[in-house]
Amino acid sequence: MKQLLYSLDPENFGGLQEKYTDYAKSKIVVVPIPFDSTACSSPGQRFGPEALISASAGLELYDEEIDFEVHKEGICTTEHMECVRANVEENNLRIKKILQEFLDDGKFVVTLGGDHSITYGILSAFAGQSKLKPxxxxxxxxxxxVATDAEGSKYTHACVMRRAREDFTDSIVQVGLRSVSKEEIEYNKENIFLAIDLRKNFEAKIPEIIARLKHENVYITFDVDALDPSEMPATGTPEPGGLHYYDVLALLKAVCKEKNVIGFDCVELMPLPGNDAPNTVAAKIIYKLLGYKFKFLK
Ligand SMILES: [Mn+2]
Structure with missing residues (x-):
């Protein structure tokens, strides 16, 4: 009778067995933040973390490209954060407090969103670590x-990178933009790589992108709407003409080889009922990025 029954995959990033998820032994900590109160056109990003974790359980854990199994470094997925839905600033303070502890313990922290507003809270935790700065x-x-403010707040997902530049860093490189005003381009001109300029030969542009990253330490914020909607329809504000899976991987791999990636987030996944493929696309990019990070550890 027993051999006719089976267990569901464990609920953690990668669907890993317990021996790979112990906090003390894990180099990587994955933090789910189901917050979507600042999403404008379509909400539902609060279901992103759960969908990413669920999709990740189906991934092959061996990365044939780099001959590496990053899950053996240990990946501890925490409980989902209890979000403060009515107050984005309070929510960000809570994110900071939670992440701070994992960073203090020397963990490589990956955050699953949630709308893009959460990146401010994440960055405030990273900015509190002197060893990760600048x-x-x-x-x-x-x-x-990079909006100055939106819908009465300076901390929505539309403002997050302007706040980041004011409060945390003088160096933000933006890749894949294609719904952007003249003023927004002006704001960070030398460090913007528009999708239209990347479409012909993405890989040839990678050295230029990396050269624009001023500091050795690099934090990556991955808004899934960077991807083309044919590969990533599951997001609140899809835009045609986006980046493609292998191009994104090539960039992430190069950054991991040449810079010290200190952490990353994946935001704005808005799962679509009945279509789990986009969740797998995003989960796989996260897993691949972890692989690159630890394979090419500096
Ligand atoms: Mn965004």
């Missing part, structure tokens, strides 16, 4: 997210 930010996104 850092540049590599932002993969369809939008610049």
């Amino acid at each position: 850092f540049s930010i590599l932002q993969l996104d369809a939008h610049a997210d």
